[in-house]
Amino acid sequence: xxxxxxxxxxxxxxxxxxxxxxxxxxxxxxxxxxxxxxxxxxxxxxxxxxxxxxxxxxxxxxxxxxxxxxxxxxxxxxxxxxxxxxxxxxxxxxxxxxxxxxxxxxxxxxxxxx
Amino acid sequence: xxxxxxxxxxxxxxxxxxxxxxxxxxxxxxxxxxxxxxxxxxxxxxxxxxxxxxxxxxxxxxxxxxxxxxxxxxxxxxxxxxxxxxxxxxxxxxxxxxxxxxxxxxxxxxx
Numbered sequence: 001x002x003x004x005x006x007x008x009x010x011x012x013x014x015x016x017x018x019x020x021x022x023x024x025x026x027x028x029x030x031x032x033x034x035x036x037x038x039x040x041x042x043x044x045x046x047x048x049x050x051x052x053x054x055x056x057x058x059x060x061x062x063x064x065x066x067x068x069x070x071x072x073x074x075x076x077x078x079x080x081x082x083x084x085x086x087x088x089x090x091x092x093x094x095x096x097x098x099x100x101x102x103x104x105x106x107x108x109x110x111x112x113x114x
Numbered sequence: 115x116x117x118x119x120x121x122x123x124x125x126x127x128x129x130x131x132x133x134x135x136x137x138x139x140x141x142x143x144x145x146x147x148x149x150x151x152x153x154x155x156x157x158x159x160x161x162x163x164x165x166x167x168x169x170x171x172x173x174x175x176x177x178x179x180x181x182x183x184x185x186x187x188x189x190x191x192x193x194x195x196x197x198x199x200x201x202x203x204x205x206x207x208x209x210x211x212x213x214x215x216x217x218x219x220x221x222x223x224x225x
Contacts, residue, residue, distance in 0.1 A: 041218075043215045045212045048212055105157040108155070
């Protein structure tokens with residue numbers, strides 16, 4: 001079974017630039033999550049999708065972050081414009097159904113904002 | 115907001131020794147999960163313990179849950195160098211809300 005795929009693995013941008021991350025969850029997984037993990041901390045949920053609908057985006061900085069999950073499969077997370085404090089690893093995870101199911105994580109995208 | 119807090123923040127042991135990590139949380143939970151993260155990688159689910167369970171085993175892992183003290187512990191027996199990683203507890207409050215992760219314990223197993 002293929003795992004959660006993410007790209008790119010690394011990205012370096014200047015502040016005020018835009019960046020987009022892509023995630024392909026495990027086939028058949030209805031729930032998809034985007035997390036932000038700042039160095040030395042645990043992952044913080046940014047947004048959760050159930051199929052192609054948003055379940056929770058309460059911690060997503062909506063003035064600069066946006067995410068979509070077209071057709072309930074792949075997802076993209078965008079930051080526009082980026083700030084220095086956005087430097088982090090962005091993790092995508094998926095689970096079969098509910099938030100309580102085991103979550104399967106991708107390798108993450110390490111973003112550095114200069 | 116951080117629901118779970120792992121303790122200690124860092125732990126260094128010799129190969130073959132046991133490693134114990136603790137997690138304390140603030141509100142009642144539906145279940146508690148432990149994840150491992152190797153350096154530069156995503157998280158890997160280790161074990162889930164429900165609020166009505168007190169102990170679970172999986173291979174060399176043993177997890178306990180004390181809901182009266184709002185705490186959990188993860189024991190890794192006969193540790194190996196490959197166990198070197200960060201370990202996170204994550205709490206699920208209602209069964210429908212997102213998991214909330216702690217800051218993690220960084221475990222180093224020295225060969």
